[in-house]
Amino acid sequence: MINLLAVSWGDFYFIIFAGVACIFALGVLLTSNVVRMAFYLIISLGATAGLFFLAGAEFVGAMQLMIYVGGTLVLLIFGVMLTAQSRFISMKTHPRDWLLAVIVGGSLLMVLLTAAFGVPEWHNEQQVQAAVSSLETADSKTATPLGLALTGVRVDKLDQMDQQLKEGMSGYLLPFVIVSIHLLVVLIGAAYMARAKRMVRFVREEEPEAPGENQDQE
Amino acid sequence: MFTILATTTVSMYLAVGAVMFVVGAICMATKRNAIGVLMGIELVLNGANINFIAFGSQYLRPNSLGLDGQLIALFVIVLAAAEAAVALAIALNFYNNHTSIDVDRADELKG
Numbered sequence: 001m002i003n004l005l006a007v008s009w010g011d012f013y014f015i016i017f018a019g020v021a022c023i024f025a026l027g028v029l030l031t032s033n034v035v036r037m038a039f040y041l042i043i044s045l046g047a048t049a050g051l052f053f054l055a056g057a058e059f060v061g062a063m064q065l066m067i068y069v070g071g072t073l074v075l076l077i078f079g080v081m082l083t084a085q086s087r088f089i090s091m092k093t094h095p096r097d098w099l100l101a102v103i104v105g106g107s108l109l110m111v112l113l114t115a116a117f118g119v120p121e122w123h124n125e126q127q128v129q130a131a132v133s134s135l136e137t138a139d140s141k142t143a144t145p146l147g148l149a150l151t152g153v154r155v156d157k158l159d160q161m162d163q164q165l166k167e168g169m170s171g172y173l174l175p176f177v178i179v180s181i182h183l184l185v186v187l188i189g190a191a192y193m194a195r196a197k198r199m200v201r202f203v204r205e206e207e208p209e210a211p212g213e214n215q216d217q218e
Numbered sequence: 219m220f221t222i223l224a225t226t227t228v229s230m231y232l233a234v235g236a237v238m239f240v241v242g243a244i245c246m247a248t249k250r251n252a253i254g255v256l257m258g259i260e261l262v263l264n265g266a267n268i269n270f271i272a273f274g275s276q277y278l279r280p281n282s283l284g285l286d287g288q289l290i291a292l293f294v295i296v297l298a299a300a301e302a303a304v305a306l307a308i309a310l311n312f313y314n315n316h317t318s319i320d321v322d323r324a325d326e327l328k329g
Contacts (some may be wrong), residue, residue, distance in 0.1 A: 116232035123229035
């Protein structure tokens with residue numbers, strides 16, 4: 001009989017969310033049906049948002065759910081629906097490509113896992129206990145510091161004593177503005193590229209044909 | 219105190235991020251559907267984001283990255299949304315021109 005009070009629920013939920021994220025990411029890889037891939041990707045990214053919540057980044061977790069799961073994946077699902085002919089729903093990959101990709105990916109995974117567990121400070125349980133005990137309160141309100149940091153004020157590092165370090169700790173106003181303009185330009189460009197082009201053809205068919213003018217059409 | 223689960227550390231977050239990154243990279247390499255390649259890119263970006271959040275978490279290490287990790291993760295999320303919009307527009311354009319979404323057919327620019 002497991003004493004339920006002794007179970008550390010943060011670790012328990014970490015195992016759950018990490019397992020769901022990894023297993024459904026593998027599902028995205030292993031299924032060849034593109035509709036199922038989209039569904040598995042939604043679950044995997046939702047579990048990733050759960051991992052963000054567990055790490056104390058609740059604002060980023062909420063943004064993950066709203067922008068990724070609510071926005072980007074809806075866009076992808078629209079892409080799936082707009083291109084959903086039966087011969088594209090399920091496209092098989094050649095086994096030779098699978099073999100090569102799995103060999104390269106497996107060695108990359110080995111390198112990354114070795115690096116992840118190679119630094120003793122990163123998997124030291126005393127570090128976790130020291131970090132948790134050094135926090136005064138267990139609540140995590142990151143939305144206001146994040147918003148202020150985006151406008152250029154770092155309220156989270158006001159007590160930084162080292163003057164040299166403090167100077168380098170600027171806010172993120174310039175990247176924020178650059179990303180905003182970038183997003184605007186990108187969305188205008190995407191709407192321009194994905195626009196319906198049938199209107200042009202329709203207007204051209206309506207025009208009376210002048211002799212010698214339709215040589216540029218295909 | 220009696221615990222049956224290992225304490226969550228930064229390394230475990232990094233391991234989850236590594237698995238998602240590698241799965242996304244293999245997805246990008248093997249999928250023939252252009253939308254599938256896009257999904258692989260999303261997985262790669264999320265794997266990287268998990269690492270940023272783990273290094274920025276104050277619950278896992280005393281001297282963490284702090285708010286910088288979360289800010290970079292936010293920028294990655296926003297840029298991933300922009301990237302998905304453009305890539306989807308390109309994929310739809312390709313589909314309109316070729317009536318195919320197979321990336322193996324996109325070989326007009328081959329040298």
